Amino acid sequence: MNSADQPIYQQIRNQIAEQILNGGIEEGGQLPSIRALAKELGISVITTKRAYEDLENDGLIDSVPGKGFFVSLHDKNALRKKQLAELQTQLKQLIGESKKYGMTLNQMVLLIKKWYMED
Amino acid sequence: MDDILELSHVNKSFKGFALDDVSFSLKKGYIMGFIGPNGAGKSTTIRCIMDLVHIDSGDVRLFGESFKNNIKALKQRIGFVYDQDVFFEELTVEKNKRVIAPFYERWDDDIFYRYIKEFDVPLDKKVKALSKGTKMKFALAVALSHHAELIIMDEPTSGLDPVFRKELLDVLLDVIQDENKAIFFSTHITTDLEKVADYITFILDGKILFSKEMEDLSEAYLLVKGPRSAESEIKAAHPISIKETSLGFEALMEGKEARELADQSNLHLERPNLDEIMYYLVKSNGINR
Numbered sequence: 001m002n003s004a005d006q007p008i009y010q011q012i013r014n015q016i017a018e019q020i021l022n023g024g025i026e027e028g029g030q031l032p033s034i035r036a037l038a039k040e041l042g043i044s045v046i047t048t049k050r051a052y053e054d055l056e057n058d059g060l061i062d063s064v065p066g067k068g069f070f071v072s073l074h075d076k077n078a079l080r081k082k083q084l085a086e087l088q089t090q091l092k093q094l095i096g097e098s099k100k101y102g103m104t105l106n107q108m109v110l111l112i113k114k115w116y117m118e119d
Numbered sequence: 120m121d122d123i124l125e126l127s128h129v130n131k132s133f134k135g136f137a138l139d140d141v142s143f144s145l146k147k148g149y150i151m152g153f154i155g156p157n158g159a160g161k162s163t164t165i166r167c168i169m170d171l172v173h174i175d176s177g178d179v180r181l182f183g184e185s186f187k188n189n190i191k192a193l194k195q196r197i198g199f200v201y202d203q204d205v206f207f208e209e210l211t212v213e214k215n216k217r218v219i220a221p222f223y224e225r226w227d228d229d230i231f232y233r234y235i236k237e238f239d240v241p242l243d244k245k246v247k248a249l250s251k252g253t254k255m256k257f258a259l260a261v262a263l264s265h266h267a268e269l270i271i272m273d274e275p276t277s278g279l280d281p282v283f284r285k286e287l288l289d290v291l292l293d294v295i296q297d298e299n300k301a302i303f304f305s306t307h308i309t310t311d312l313e314k315v316a317d318y319i320t321f322i323l324d325g326k327i328l329f330s331k332e333m334e335d336l337s338e339a340y341l342l343v344k345g346p347r348s349a350e351s352e353i354k355a356a357h358p359i360s361i362k363e364t365s366l367g368f369e370a371l372m373e374g375k376e377a378r379e380l381a382d383q384s385n386l387h388l389e390r391p392n393l394d395e396i397m398y399y400l401v402k403s404n405g406i407n408r
Contacts, residue, residue, distance in 0.1 A: 007337060007390075008314075035148075039292040042285075045149060046317040046334055 129177035148298035198262030251278035360403035371399035
């Protein structure tokens with residue numbers, strides 16, 4: 001598919017995943033309930049539920065029946081590795097695109113160096 | 120019993136219009152939007168649920184019980200907002216409340232006055248002096264003030280400005296913080312629904328075209344756009360409906376079929392919004408269920 005906005009549940013999933021991986025939400029910390037988050041964001045319960053289910057499948061959060069959702073205490077390294085693999089895939093795609101438009105390796109390296117240092 | 124509202128094979132015919140084998144159900148804890156063009160049967164279906172119109176055949180179950188012989192007791196548990204005036208026009212809001220409240224065993228004045236204040240409804244004004252939007256707010260306050268477990272609303276957002284429509288959606292999400300409650304409402308303003316509805320039921324010409332999870336709906340259909348040159352390919356791929364534009368064409372397709380065309384670089388795939396789905400489905404009227 002060349003252009004379709006990300007579904008809302010994915011946007012929410014990504015936002016929460018990002019916060020967990022960069023430590024914004026602490027390990028073992030409790031997430032808002034599905035219904036509370038749905039209300040807060042003004043979105044449907046099912047959409048929120050899907051985002052949580054995705055996060056659970058990815059091992060980022062655990063559901064404790066009767067208590068709610070918590071950030072997994074799992075091996076963070078494994079998650080980082082996964083995220084890095086994802087970044088590498090994106091980088092590969094970018095290189096492919098750049099080749100299409102005739103960008104040389106040198107040009108790319110120069111740009112990457114320039115922007116990497118800017119931070 | 121998870122279904123709070125269930126219609127099975129409901130039929131009702133009038134001169135020139137009929138509800139034809141209407142079936143769908145709503146689970147506790149969720150919001151269902153009921154959409155369809157004017158005259159499709161939205162209000163009639165709601166009137167059937169409330170037994171204001173007697174159905175010819177089929178059954179309606181509320182809270183797991185058939186509504187037959189039971190509707191009076193079951194209505195105590197429903198908060199109902201009509202699309203038309205039901206109040207005493209000559210009486211003030213306060214006096215209307217005094218007339219209405221005794222009908223409900225579980226009426227709660229505290230909640231009522233809280234909503235009246237929140238919604239900014241003047242208690243001392245006669246109902247006939249209220250704007251359409253304010254009347255709707257009053258009706259909503261009444262529907263929410265007797266601990267109803269199921270809120271049924273017929274076109275609640277029509278006549279409301281965008282600011283209050285947003286507030287209304289907040290109120291609805293508030294109601295279903297209690298997962299034993301549910302909300303069913305009809306509307307033709309689909310943008311309101313897109314975010315908060317868990318389920319969408321679409322009625323057209325007295326028949327239910329679909330009743331689906333909103334999330335599934337956005338996968339079930341795709342909008343395909345492309346240049347005129349690709350039109351014959353699209354037509355061969357069984358679009359639900361196709362429209363020519365000055366730039367080319369636009370077609371609504373089943374998600375699966377559209378994805379098979381995704382590799383063609385001259386085509387552009389988009390997630391349709393509810394309005395677009397409704398528009399194209401209405402356009403291709405004879406569609407199979």
